[in-house]
Structures are given as structure tokens and as C-alpha cells.
Amino acid sequence: MSLLEAKRLEKHYGGHVVLEGLDFTVDAGEFVTLVGASGCGKTTFLKMLLGTERISSGEFILDGRPIPDEPGPDRGVVFQKYSVFPHLTVLGNVMIAEELEQSRLLGKCFGAARRRAADKARERIAQVGLDQALAKYPHELSGGMQQRLAIAQALMMRPRILLLDEPFGALDPGIRQDMHELITRLWQEQQLTIFMITHDLKEAFALGTRLWVFDKLRHDPQAPEAFGATITYDLPIGRHAPPEDLPAHLAARGIETLTQETLI
Ligand SMILES: Nc1ncnc2c1ncn2[C@@H]1O[C@H](COP(=O)(O)OP(=O)(O)OP(=O)(O)O)[C@@H](O)[C@H]1O
Numbered sequence: 001m002s003l004l005e006a007k008r009l010e011k012h013y014g015g016h017v018v019l020e021g022l023d024f025t026v027d028a029g030e031f032v033t034l035v036g037a038s039g040c041g042k043t044t045f046l047k048m049l050l051g052t053e054r055i056s057s058g059e060f061i062l063d064g065r066p067i068p069d070e071p072g073p074d075r076g077v078v079f080q081k082y083s084v085f086p087h088l089t090v091l092g093n094v095m096i097a098e099e100l101e102q103s104r105l106l107g108k109c110f111g112a113a114r115r116r117a118a119d120k121a122r123e124r125i126a127q128v129g130l131d132q133a134l135a136k137y138p139h140e141l142s143g144g145m146q147q148r149l150a151i152a153q154a155l156m157m158r159p160r161i162l163l164l165d166e167p168f169g170a171l172d173p174g175i176r177q178d179m180h181e182l183i184t185r186l187w188q189e190q191q192l193t194i195f196m197i198t199h200d201l202k203e204a205f206a207l208g209t210r211l212w213v214f215d216k217l218r219h220d221p222q223a224p225e226a227f228g229a230t231i232t233y234d235l236p237i238g239r240h241a242p243p244e245d246l247p248a249h250l251a252a253r254g255i256e257t258l259t260q261e262t263l264i
Helices: 042-050 090-102 109-127 145-153 173-189 202-209 248-250 256-260
Strands: 006-015 017-024 032-038 056-063 075-078 161-165 195-198 209-214 229-238
Touching: 006 256, 017 042, 017 075, 017 209, 032 202, 042 075, 042 161, 042 195, 075 145, 090 109, 090 145, 090 256, 109 145, 145 173, 161 173, 173 195
Parallel strands: 017 229, 032 195, 032 209, 075 161, 161 195
Antiparallel strands: 006 017, 006 056, 209 229
16 A cells, blocks of 8 residues: 555645646655745645645545544654744754643653653754754754754654655755755655655755656636646656756746756
């Protein structure tokens, strides 16, 4: 059985069709990279997978059952801009996921449960290379370190699926390379299934095992919101540079915005 399956999946906001006609299956262990013009619905797709946005029609199936319409510990998420809590230390930021799970009212646990949560958090923090920064607050960390912290936070509940929404978009190229190595190691060690949005086609090819290009197949100039985007390309990729003809290939399908944005 596939991990995830969509059949004729659609998302509308009122009369605004954002996504339509999504049909795919994804197996556990895949690393899917999502590219597409700004505003075409990539984040909306991740939110439906996370459970913070409901699907409008069609089917969206996780482990053979309709996807829950609320987030769960099996799905972790990292956004581009810092999703960490500014008033908590590195250790506190990673422990909070476990503490909220155990004590929804207080957001804090005590005694042996707290020690267990702290041990688990230290392990995750070490996995992302922040063990020297346990007592620091987010404002004392670089952008790359803050994203490492956000990843440790997302991994605290041992998710099977990791959702990454342009997680490295704001980082310098050198730091991005370090983050690529980190995410590749975590994907392999933790046997994660990853969905990652990026505006960088080279990054999509460097990290993914499969590339999805989101774009509209149908346009009505009189009613721009009448049709949504779908997955126009679903390419298996082998962790190497994009084929040289891909930009032209995409442009020939009318995806100029994407090629300009991603291949500068
Ligand atoms: N809660 C909402 N209510 C109404 N419209 C929304 C809502 N969330 C998103 N949209 C609309 O859905 C469309 C897709 O937005 P989304 O953020 O998913 O695009 P995106 O592909 O992730 O864009 P970007 O690459 O710029 O982040 C946009 O037109 C946006 O305005």
C-alpha cells in the first residue's frame, strides 16, 4: 500500500480554484521536491497534507484512510521563516512539542516525564548539530542555526513525514549547502518521507528523488481564479544536476516564470 494517495483532489477558497485534478501515489521514503510559480498553491498543498487546511473535493488518503483534518505527530513541518518560539531556549523550543502533547493545558510536564522530554530533546538537538547552543535563545542564533532548531523541533515527535516549505530560501549559499547535507542525512537516518517546496530548481534536483512541477493547464483570462494548478510534471530524479534541456523543456510548456525564477 502507498503511504499517500490523491484522487481528483481539489482545493478552492470560495470561487477561487487553487488546486485541481491532483492524482498521485507516494511511497514511504520518497523525497518529493515541489516547484512552481509563486501563488500556484504549493503551500496550500502542504497545509492539506499537514491537516491545517481541509480538502475541498476528491480523495486524499494517508495509510489507506482519509487524511486527518488536524495535524498529528506523524507529520512535522518547517517553514521558511522562523517558526521557533522567541521566549524559549533551544532546549525549551524542542521540548515544547513533547510537553504540549503530554499536558495540553499547561504546556509543561514535571519530574520524570520532564527529564525524559529533556533527554529526547537533547538527542534531537545533537542530531542537528546544535548541542553547543542548548541554553541560547533564538535571537542569539544565526539564520542557519534557527533553521536547524526548527528542524529539531519538527523531528521531536519522530514524524514519518517531514514537510519543508522553502526552509533554506533565506539562507546564504554556503549555509544552504550545509543544510542540504543535514537534511539528506536526516532523511536517510530517520527513514523520512519528505515533501519540500523550493524556488531553486537546482536544489530540487540536488535533494529530491522525485520532482513535481505545479502549474495551470487551463487559463481563462476573463476569470483567472476559475481554474487551479495541478502537477504538470512528475519526474523521477536521481540526485544530480537538472538536465540541460529542462529549462527549455519547461518553457516550451509555458512555464517561463518558473524557469526564470529558478535558474538565475
Ligand atoms: N486561507 C486562504 N484564503 C483564501 N485564499 C488563500 C488562502 N490561502 C491561500 N490562498 C490563495 O491560494 C493561492 C495559493 O497560495 P499558496 O500560498 O499555496 O501559493 P504558493 O504556490 O505556495 O506561493 P509561493 O511560492 O509564493 O509561496 C493564492 O492565490 C493565495 O492567495
